[in-house]
Amino acid sequence: MLDKTLKPAVSANELLEQFHSSRQYSCDLIKNLSAEDCQSQSMEDASPAKWHLAHVTWFYEVMVLKPYEQNFAFWNPAFAVLFNSYYNGIGDKHPRTQRGLLTRPALSEVLEWRKNIEDRVTKLLKENSSPDVLWLIQVGINHEQQHQELLLTDIHHLFSQNSLYPAYSSQNKAVAHADTPFQWIEGVGGLVEIGFDGEGFHFDNEKPLHTALNPDYFLANRLVSNSEWLQFTEDGGYKNFKWWLDAGWAWLQAHQISAPLYWNKKNDTQLFRFSLEGNSPLDMHAPVANISYFEADAFARWASENIPHLSGARLPTEFEWEAFAKNKPVQSKDLFGKVWQWTSSNYNPYPGYRPWAGAAGEYNGKFMVNQMVIRGGSVYTPADHSRVSYRNFFPTHARWQMTGLRLAKF
Numbered sequence: 188m189l190d191k192t193l194k195p196a197v198s199a200n201e202l203l204e205q206f207h208s209s210r211q212y213s214c215d216l217i218k219n220l221s222a223e224d225c226q227s228q229s230m231e232d233a234s235p236a237k238w239h240l241a242h243v244t245w246f247y248e249v250m251v252l253k254p255y256e257q258n259f260a261f262w263n264p265a266f267a268v269l270f271n272s273y274y275n276g277i278g279d280k281h282p283r284t285q286r287g288l289l290t291r292p293a294l295s296e297v298l299e300w301r302k303n304i305e306d307r308v309t310k311l312l313k314e315n316s317s318p319d320v321l322w323l324i325q326v327g328i329n330h331e332q333q334h335q336e337l338l339l340t341d342i343h344h345l346f347s348q349n350s351l352y353p354a355y356s357s358q359n360k361a362v363a364h365a366d367t368p369f370q371w372i373e374g375v376g377g378l379v380e381i382g383f384d385g386e387g388f389h390f391d392n393e394k395p396l397h398t399a400l401n402p403d404y405f406l407a408n409r410l411v412s413n414s415e416w417l418q419f420t421e422d423g424g425y426k427n428f429k430w431w432l433d434a435g436w437a438w439l440q441a442h443q444i445s446a447p448l449y450w451n452k453k454n455d456t457q458l459f460r461f462s463l464e465g466n467s468p469l470d471m472h473a474p475v476a477n478i479s480y481f482e483a484d485a486f487a488r489w490a491s492e493n494i495p496h497l498s499g500a501r502l503p504t505e506f507e508w509e510a511f512a513k514n515k516p517v518q519s520k521d522l523f524g525k526v527w528q529w530t531s532s533n534y535n536p537y538p539g540y541r542p543w544a545g546a547a548g549e550y551n552g553k554f555m556v557n558q559m560v561i562r563g564g565s566v567y568t569p570a571d572h573s574r575v576s577y578r579n580f581f582p583t584h585a586r587w588q589m590t591g592l593r594l595a596k597f
Contacts, residue, residue: 199316202324203309209328209335210305212569213240214298216338219356222294228287229348232587233341238270238286240338241297243331244304245270249277250546251323252304256311262300263292276546325388326547332572339463339567344587347449347461354465369496371405371596372518375510382537383576391543392536392551393576399506406503406511407594409520410474410528411486415494417458417471419486420446422493430488435481438584448477448586474591476526480559480583483529483592490594503595505532505560505578512562512575519593523573526591527561534558534580558582565589 197205217225217236225236234242249267253259261267269289271280281289292300312324339355346353382396383389419425425445428436438444449461450469458469478486483502490497503511508530512522534555542552558580564573567589581588 197321197325199312199321202321202328203312205328206308206312206324207305209331210301213243213331213335213338214301216335220342224342224345225294226287226290227345229341229345230587231284232585233344234283234286234337235289236338236342237294237297238289239334239341240301241266241270241292242272243327243334244297244301246330247304247308247324247327251320251327252307252311255315255320255323256307262303266292266300274546274549276549323547326550329388329390329572332569335569336565336567336572340588343449343463346463352461352466355463367409367520370408372408372511372515374401374404374406374507374595375514376401376403379506379510381506381509381576383574387574389574389576390551390578391541391548392555392578394541395537395539397538399510401504401507401510402597404503404507405596406507406519408518409593410525411490411592411594412471413460413469413473413475414471415490416447416475416478416486417469418494419489422489424485424489430485432481432484434583435479435485438479438481444482447475447482474521474526476565476589476591477586478529478590478592479586480529480581480590482586483590484531486592487594491596497594497596499596500594501596502529502531502592505530505562507595508562508593509575521563523564524568524570525566526563526589527565527568527579528563528593529590530560530562532560534560534578554580561588561590 217240220236222237225240228235228238245266248262249271267277268279269281271277272283273280308324308327312320342355346355377400378398379401380396381399383393384396424430425439431439451459451461451466453459453466459466460469487500487502491500492498494500508528511519516522536552536555540552542548543550559582561579561581562577564577565588581590
């Protein structure tokens with residue numbers, strides 16, 4: 188299983204602490220949710236909270252305990268199918284579109300199973316701190332962090348389908364107010380090093396470290412705001428094919444898109460935005476969120492021709508974004524912690540890319556087609572999960588994730 192070029196980044200004791208913290212945080216995320224909340228699936232792209240809690244537990248049982256625990260036995264062999272996501276090398280999978288139909292096992296049993304697996308992983312780690320086991324548990328922690336973010340975005344979408352506009356929480360999950368004057372900052376042109384370079388954990392798609400050539404460019408010091416996006420909508424941005432890629436225009440027409448996801452009007456007048464804190468008046472200074480790649484690209488085209496100080500605006504490449512974030516982070520606001528930022532880069536392998544060995548090799552590489560790279564991190568991303576070299580990716584139409592944009596120009 189282990190890629191021999193990878194080394195555990197922390198000691199067994201540190202890793203055990205991170206493991207328990209991660210497992211507890213997942214359970215903390217559902218404290219304000221009912222069993223009914225945790226059961227529902229609002230669309231094909233989203234999964235029930237119960238499924239997320241179960242799937243990350245499946246990962247530890249199948250990927251860690253099964254190959255390394257003495258006298259291994261499944262908690263329930265059927266769970267190996269029910270909670271497999273996309274690992275064809277592991278075996279059969281329950282259809283993604285039908286995860287919301289899994290009323291059994293009950294949430295209580297999933298939580299009991301989680302505790303059983305957590306105790307067994309703890310015991311294994313205390314008895315076997317080999318590099319293979321340490322590395323797999325590191326993967327498991329980072330995998331669970333990804334699903335913690337997905338759990339929040341999926342609950343956000345689920346609650347948005349309810350005309351009561353229920354609030355998940357009153358704390359810390361809305362995109363914070365950020366009123367900063369716009370400024371172009373000179374980027375890092377020429378030959379730049381791209382990719383992960385260090386001893387800490389990283390996914391296989393962040394390697395190998397390699398050289399890319401950036402043109403001379405500028406990057407915005409801040410994210411595009413709701414106020415700027417409102418100018419786009421009021422100028423007919425969603426009604427003029429001129430700004431849209433052909434596939435984007437077809438998507439917009441097919442789904443009758445006229446504003447970012449979660450924007451809504453109260454009494455047909457005041458603009459509101461639904462968040463995990465409930466339905467609130469749209470904060471004009473906050474960064475726009477929940478937009479697709481199609482929308483981000485259309486806005487950049489519109490802004491380039493309609494806002495004088497944004498002349499030449501476009502989406503940055505992921506290499507421009509990374510070089511800037513590595514070398515000039517203090518000159519730009521909110522590279523992390525507000526919204527993921529769309530780039531114009533297709534999600535492709537780096538030169539010399541090699542997927543992880545074994546079953547984990549399905550983690551990233553097989554998705555390197557028909558996806559666009561997003562960079563940074565959002566308000567839903569666990570704080571210690573973001574890093575400059577992190578490559579997230581979604582298809583061009585996706586917008587239930589906390590995605591926004593930062594503009595670039597030559």
